[in-house]
Amino acid sequence: MLDVGRHPNITLLAYSELEKIEGEAGNFTAIIRRKARFVEEDKCTGCGACTEICPTSVLDLYNEGHAERKAIYSWFAQGIPSTHVIDPDHCRVLTGKKCGICQKKCEADAINFDQKESILELLVGAVIVATGYDVFDPAKLPEYRYTQLDNVITAMEFERFLSASGPTEGHIYRPSDRKVTAQIAVFEKKVKKSQKALDRFEKNHGQDSVEFYSAYKAGSLNANDDLEKDQDKWAKKYEAHLENATPLEALKEKAKGFTSAKNLAFIQCVGSRDLRFYPFCYGYCCMHSIKEAIIAHEHDNDTHSVIFGMDIRAVGKGFEVYKVRGGNNSNISYKRSRVAEITKNTDESPVLIYEDTLEQKVKRETFDLVVLATACEPVKSTQKIADTLSIDVDAYGFFKTQPADPLDTSREGIFVCGCAHSPMDIPESVAQASSAAARAVQAIMKKNNKKAS
Amino acid sequence: MSECNYLYGNYCAEKRVTVLSQMLDFCGIEKDRLRARWVSSAEAPEFVEEINEFIDVLKPLGPSPLKKQTSKDVA
Amino acid sequence: MNMNDLILYEEPRIGVFVCDCGSNIAGHLDCADVAEYAKTLPNVVYVKENLYTCSEAGIVEIKKAIKGQNLNRVVVASCSPRTHQPLFSSSCAEAGLNPYLFEMVNIRDQCSWVHMGKRDDATQKAKELIRMGVAKSAGLEPQEEIESSLVRKVLVMGGGIAGLSAAQALADMGLDIMLVEKTSNFGGLLQQVHQLDTGGSARALLSKIIDDVQSRSNITCYTKAIVKETGGYIGNFEIKIDTQNGLIKDKVGCIVVATGAVPLIPKGLFGYDGETVISLMELEQKLKKDDLTARRIVFIQCAGARTKEREYCSRICCMIGVKNAMIVKEKYPLIDVRILYRDMQMYGTHKEQMLWDARGKGIQFDVYNPDNPPEVKEGKVSFFQSITGKIIDLDTDLVVLSTPLVPRSDAPAVANMMRVPTDQNGFFLEAHAKLRPLDFAADGIFVCGSGRYPATSTEARTQGLGVASRVAAILFKDKLVKSAIVAKINPESCVGCKACLTMCPYEAITYNRDKRICEINEILCKGCGNCAATCPSHSAQLCGYKPEQLLAQIGAA
Incomplete structure (x- = not known):
C-alpha cells in the first residue's frame, strides 16, 4: 500500500467516485467526483x-x-x-x-x-474495475438467528476480534460477555457518581448510608436537626444508588464466570451454494475459516474448533497441507454437514442442530461462539457502476467477461479484476490485477500504434 | 520463521545469536543481556510484552560490567 | 576526484532537524531541550526544530540549510524511516547533497509513543538516540546508485496456454520475445483436451491464439528446442538454446517460466490398466475420437492426490471430471454416470453452477472416505456409502481415475539451471504465496501456468497475461536503478574462505578461481548484510552500515 502511495506514476484519488466515462479505448474522458x-x-x-x-x-x-x-x-x-x-x-x-x-x-x-465537492476531468487510455465485493448479510437466513444471538458472528467480525489492533486486542471475548462488561462500565460510572453524593451525607452526619437507611426505614432514626433536614433527600439518593448498585453487583457476579471463547464452531457456505441466495461457491471461505481457527488456537492453545461444511475446498497451492496441519496441530475437526439451525442455552451459548452425515444421526452440540463464513456478494452498487461504464453484468451479478479473454468486459478498453470479476482469493486477485494491467497497456499501445501508422 | 524478508536471514541470525551468547559468556558479560525473538510488525502486544519482560531481566543486571571498567580506565 | 569524494576529506558539517510531529513527539518529550542538546554534539553546525519536518515548509527548511549552512550531513529526528526516509533523502538530493549522507533517527515510534507519560525519560532517550545518529552520520560516505542496462527482449519457456498468452501480451507491448517449446507443437496440455469446461473446443481456442502468436513479427518461435543454459542477472540474462538449427546464444532482459505440468499416470492405482480402468486424459482422447462403448461409468476422484506421497489437491480434476461426466451424459443420456469423490472442489461461480447442472442431468455423486477407499475388481466398484452406512457394489464397465497434475520430470533440472526454488511437491515456488504469486525471489524471472500449480485454461491465461505486466514494469524503464546499499568485498584482504558464499540467500556472491577471492554481483545483492556479519576478515562490508559507522553509533550510546 505504501509503495502505491509513494509511486511517482500513481495518483491516488481516495474518497472519490467515477461519475461518467466518455470516449473509447485509448481515449477515455473520465469525470470524477471528489467528495x-x-x-x-x-x-x-x-x-x-x-x-x-x-x-x-x-x-x-x-x-x-x-x-x-x-x-x-x-x-x-x-x-x-x-x-x-x-x-x-x-x-x-x-x-x-x-x-x-x-x-x-x-x-x-x-x-x-x-x-x-469538486469535479475532476481526466484523460485516460483504459479503465480497470476493481471494486471488490460485499459481505452477505446473514440476517437473511432465519435458521441461524444472527440478529438474535449475540454469540453468532460473521467471519469478518471474528477477523477483527483476532486482530491485535482490533476491539478485543486479539482475545476472543464473547460478544454477549462484552455486552455485560460494557453494562458494568455504565453502571459503575453511575454508581461512582451516586456514591459521591452519599459520601457527602455520610461525612456530614458521621454515619454509614446502610446503617442510616435501615434505621430510616425502621423509623428508629435518632435524628438531630441537621439530619432531620437531610434524611428524606439522603434516603432518596440511597434508593437511587441501589437502583444501579444492585444490578451492578449482579452483573459483576455474572461476569466472574466469563472466560474467552474456547469452543468454536465455523459454519461454511452461509448464503452461498444455496439456491435461496447465491448458487455459487466463493472459493476462499474454507481456507479463511481454517486460518481463523488456526490463529485462534495459536492465541490460546485450549481452543477447539469444528468446521461444518459440505466440502472443504482447499484447492490452492499449499492449502490441503495447511488444512491437514490445522487438523493435526490446531485442534480443528472437520464435519461434513450443513447445520440446520442455531438456538441458544441459558448462558447465551449457541447450540447447533445438525445431521452428522458420517454417523447418520441428528445431533445437538453447544459451542461458546459460532462464526458464519458469509458469502461474498457483488457490491450493492454493481448495477450503477455497470451503467456508468456501459458494461455488462453476468448471471451471478459480477462484471461479465469471456473465458478466452478473462479480463475484458463487454466494452473495449475497460477491464475487471479481483472479486468484482468473480469471487477469488488473494493470490488469484494479485495475479489477475497484474493481468488487468497488462491488458490495459496492450489496449493503450494498440491505439497508439494505430494512430502512428 | 519462514517469512523473513531476507529469505533465510532470520535462521542465520538465530545461529549467530547462539554463538554470540556463548561468546558474551566467555567475555564475562552476562549472556542474559542478549536475546532474540521473532515478532511480526502486526503483533504489537506480543512485542510490548516481550520488551517489558526483557526490561525486568535487564534492570537487576545494571550497567554493563565493561562500561564500569572503561570508565575506570579513563579515570 | 569528483564532488562526492571530496566530501570524505571535508570536516563533517552536520545539520540536525528535530521534528515535533504536531504533538506526537512534542507532546511527550521536550523537543526544544533536545534541539538545544543537539547543538552541543560534535560536528553539529546547525539545528532546527520543526512542527512537521515532512511538510512542504519543513522540506524547504532542510534544503535551505544544506545550501546556506553548507551542510554535508543531514540528520532528521522524527518518525519511522519506513515511511519517511525516501522523502527526506530525496529532498537532500534535490538540494545537491548525496542522499546517502542522510541519517534518520526515530524519536516517535520508538521513543515518544512508547514512553508516554514519562516526559523526562523520553527526552533523555531522544537525546541519546540523536547522539548515536549524529555519531553514525559523521562517518557516512556518499554512494552512487547502481545503474545497469536492460535488454528489451524476453525469453518465454513453454508454449502452452500460459506461455502463449504471455508472449501475445508482451508482443502487443512492443517487446521482442523468444518463445521456446520443447515439443514439436505449441498448445501444451490443452492439445489433449476435447472440450473446455466453459464450452467450445479446446482446439479452436488454441488455434486462434497460436495463429496470432505465429503471425507476430516480434515473436520468434522455436519448437523442439530446449533452453540449455541461463546465466547473468535481471536485465542482462545470457541464454543458450538448443534448437533444430543448432545452438543459439542470446541476451534477454527477463525470463518467463511457463513449462507446465503433466497428468499423473495412475500405475498401480485402483487396478489401472488403460482399458477398463483409464485416466481422465485417456477419456478425453476417447471422447475426441468418439469411441465410447461403456454403459456404466464410475469416476474416482483424487486418484493419487491428497495422499501421503502427494499431499496436495490438484485443483482442477474435480472440474475436469464433472465436465467430462456431463459431456458423456449429453451425448449418451442412457449411460449411468457416478462420481465418487472426497470433496467436490467446484470453487467459484461457474464451476459450482456446473455441479448443480450435473446433478440435474442425473449424474450421481457419492462421498468416499480415504481411509476406506473404493475397490475396483472384475467389473465392480464397491465403496462404503457413509450416508446410508452400507457397502454399495456397482456394476461398471469403465472406471475413470481423476489423477492430479504433477510437475514435469525435467522441472528440477530447469529449477537448477535457473537457480529458482521448487516447493515440496516439485512445483515452482513463487516469491510470496499471497502477494507475489507470479514472481520468483530472483529478480527478472517469472512463473505462470501449471508449472507453478495446477490451473484451468482460464487461470493459466490470466497468469500468462499477468506475467507480461510484471515483465513490462521492468523492461519499460530506461535503465535499471538500484539502491547503493549493497555489500562490497575488499579484494586486497579477502582470503577466499567462501564463508560468505554459503550465507548469501540471493546467490549474489561467486568465487573467482583465478584471483582466489569472493566477488559480489551488486545487481543481485539485496543488502541484507549476512556476508558482512560472517566475513572473518571484515573484507565484506555493507555500504552505509560499515563497522566503523556502526561502532561510532554504538560508542555514542
Missing part, C-alpha cells in the same frame, strides 16, 4: 491529534461495529493516504452544532469545514 473530506489533503500530515481530541464517538464500521471511532478519523491506522476525513453525518460542526475543536488543535491548519 468533500473537510480536511485539506496537501496540509494534513496524518498525525492524528484531531482524532484524539474529537468529542464525538461513532460506531466503527472498520471493526464491524464492535468498537468506536471519532467523527474525524482515518478508516484504519495504516491507511493510504493518511489524510483524515470528517464524517459529515456525525461531526458537530457539520451537523450545525458548536465545536470546531479539531480545527483549533490542528497545527498543520488542515481542517476546512467549508470544503466542497
Whole structure:
C-alpha cells in the first residue's frame, strides 16, 4: 500500500467516485467526483491529534461495529493516504452544532469545514474495475438467528476480534460477555457518581448510608436537626444508588464466570451454494475459516474448533497441507454437514442442530461462539457502476467477461479484476490485477500504434 | 520463521545469536543481556510484552560490567 | 576526484532537524531541550526544530540549510524511516547533497509513543538516540546508485496456454520475445483436451491464439528446442538454446517460466490398466475420437492426490471430471454416470453452477472416505456409502481415475539451471504465496501456468497475461536503478574462505578461481548484510552500515 502511495506514476484519488466515462479505448474522458473530506489533503500530515481530541464517538464500521471511532478519523491506522476525513453525518460542526475543536488543535491548519465537492476531468487510455465485493448479510437466513444471538458472528467480525489492533486486542471475548462488561462500565460510572453524593451525607452526619437507611426505614432514626433536614433527600439518593448498585453487583457476579471463547464452531457456505441466495461457491471461505481457527488456537492453545461444511475446498497451492496441519496441530475437526439451525442455552451459548452425515444421526452440540463464513456478494452498487461504464453484468451479478479473454468486459478498453470479476482469493486477485494491467497497456499501445501508422 | 524478508536471514541470525551468547559468556558479560525473538510488525502486544519482560531481566543486571571498567580506565 | 569524494576529506558539517510531529513527539518529550542538546554534539553546525519536518515548509527548511549552512550531513529526528526516509533523502538530493549522507533517527515510534507519560525519560532517550545518529552520520560516505542496462527482449519457456498468452501480451507491448517449446507443437496440455469446461473446443481456442502468436513479427518461435543454459542477472540474462538449427546464444532482459505440468499416470492405482480402468486424459482422447462403448461409468476422484506421497489437491480434476461426466451424459443420456469423490472442489461461480447442472442431468455423486477407499475388481466398484452406512457394489464397465497434475520430470533440472526454488511437491515456488504469486525471489524471472500449480485454461491465461505486466514494469524503464546499499568485498584482504558464499540467500556472491577471492554481483545483492556479519576478515562490508559507522553509533550510546 505504501509503495502505491509513494509511486511517482500513481495518483491516488481516495474518497472519490467515477461519475461518467466518455470516449473509447485509448481515449477515455473520465469525470470524477471528489467528495468533500473537510480536511485539506496537501496540509494534513496524518498525525492524528484531531482524532484524539474529537468529542464525538461513532460506531466503527472498520471493526464491524464492535468498537468506536471519532467523527474525524482515518478508516484504519495504516491507511493510504493518511489524510483524515470528517464524517459529515456525525461531526458537530457539520451537523450545525458548536465545536470546531479539531480545527483549533490542528497545527498543520488542515481542517476546512467549508470544503466542497469538486469535479475532476481526466484523460485516460483504459479503465480497470476493481471494486471488490460485499459481505452477505446473514440476517437473511432465519435458521441461524444472527440478529438474535449475540454469540453468532460473521467471519469478518471474528477477523477483527483476532486482530491485535482490533476491539478485543486479539482475545476472543464473547460478544454477549462484552455486552455485560460494557453494562458494568455504565453502571459503575453511575454508581461512582451516586456514591459521591452519599459520601457527602455520610461525612456530614458521621454515619454509614446502610446503617442510616435501615434505621430510616425502621423509623428508629435518632435524628438531630441537621439530619432531620437531610434524611428524606439522603434516603432518596440511597434508593437511587441501589437502583444501579444492585444490578451492578449482579452483573459483576455474572461476569466472574466469563472466560474467552474456547469452543468454536465455523459454519461454511452461509448464503452461498444455496439456491435461496447465491448458487455459487466463493472459493476462499474454507481456507479463511481454517486460518481463523488456526490463529485462534495459536492465541490460546485450549481452543477447539469444528468446521461444518459440505466440502472443504482447499484447492490452492499449499492449502490441503495447511488444512491437514490445522487438523493435526490446531485442534480443528472437520464435519461434513450443513447445520440446520442455531438456538441458544441459558448462558447465551449457541447450540447447533445438525445431521452428522458420517454417523447418520441428528445431533445437538453447544459451542461458546459460532462464526458464519458469509458469502461474498457483488457490491450493492454493481448495477450503477455497470451503467456508468456501459458494461455488462453476468448471471451471478459480477462484471461479465469471456473465458478466452478473462479480463475484458463487454466494452473495449475497460477491464475487471479481483472479486468484482468473480469471487477469488488473494493470490488469484494479485495475479489477475497484474493481468488487468497488462491488458490495459496492450489496449493503450494498440491505439497508439494505430494512430502512428 | 519462514517469512523473513531476507529469505533465510532470520535462521542465520538465530545461529549467530547462539554463538554470540556463548561468546558474551566467555567475555564475562552476562549472556542474559542478549536475546532474540521473532515478532511480526502486526503483533504489537506480543512485542510490548516481550520488551517489558526483557526490561525486568535487564534492570537487576545494571550497567554493563565493561562500561564500569572503561570508565575506570579513563579515570 | 569528483564532488562526492571530496566530501570524505571535508570536516563533517552536520545539520540536525528535530521534528515535533504536531504533538506526537512534542507532546511527550521536550523537543526544544533536545534541539538545544543537539547543538552541543560534535560536528553539529546547525539545528532546527520543526512542527512537521515532512511538510512542504519543513522540506524547504532542510534544503535551505544544506545550501546556506553548507551542510554535508543531514540528520532528521522524527518518525519511522519506513515511511519517511525516501522523502527526506530525496529532498537532500534535490538540494545537491548525496542522499546517502542522510541519517534518520526515530524519536516517535520508538521513543515518544512508547514512553508516554514519562516526559523526562523520553527526552533523555531522544537525546541519546540523536547522539548515536549524529555519531553514525559523521562517518557516512556518499554512494552512487547502481545503474545497469536492460535488454528489451524476453525469453518465454513453454508454449502452452500460459506461455502463449504471455508472449501475445508482451508482443502487443512492443517487446521482442523468444518463445521456446520443447515439443514439436505449441498448445501444451490443452492439445489433449476435447472440450473446455466453459464450452467450445479446446482446439479452436488454441488455434486462434497460436495463429496470432505465429503471425507476430516480434515473436520468434522455436519448437523442439530446449533452453540449455541461463546465466547473468535481471536485465542482462545470457541464454543458450538448443534448437533444430543448432545452438543459439542470446541476451534477454527477463525470463518467463511457463513449462507446465503433466497428468499423473495412475500405475498401480485402483487396478489401472488403460482399458477398463483409464485416466481422465485417456477419456478425453476417447471422447475426441468418439469411441465410447461403456454403459456404466464410475469416476474416482483424487486418484493419487491428497495422499501421503502427494499431499496436495490438484485443483482442477474435480472440474475436469464433472465436465467430462456431463459431456458423456449429453451425448449418451442412457449411460449411468457416478462420481465418487472426497470433496467436490467446484470453487467459484461457474464451476459450482456446473455441479448443480450435473446433478440435474442425473449424474450421481457419492462421498468416499480415504481411509476406506473404493475397490475396483472384475467389473465392480464397491465403496462404503457413509450416508446410508452400507457397502454399495456397482456394476461398471469403465472406471475413470481423476489423477492430479504433477510437475514435469525435467522441472528440477530447469529449477537448477535457473537457480529458482521448487516447493515440496516439485512445483515452482513463487516469491510470496499471497502477494507475489507470479514472481520468483530472483529478480527478472517469472512463473505462470501449471508449472507453478495446477490451473484451468482460464487461470493459466490470466497468469500468462499477468506475467507480461510484471515483465513490462521492468523492461519499460530506461535503465535499471538500484539502491547503493549493497555489500562490497575488499579484494586486497579477502582470503577466499567462501564463508560468505554459503550465507548469501540471493546467490549474489561467486568465487573467482583465478584471483582466489569472493566477488559480489551488486545487481543481485539485496543488502541484507549476512556476508558482512560472517566475513572473518571484515573484507565484506555493507555500504552505509560499515563497522566503523556502526561502532561510532554504538560508542555514542
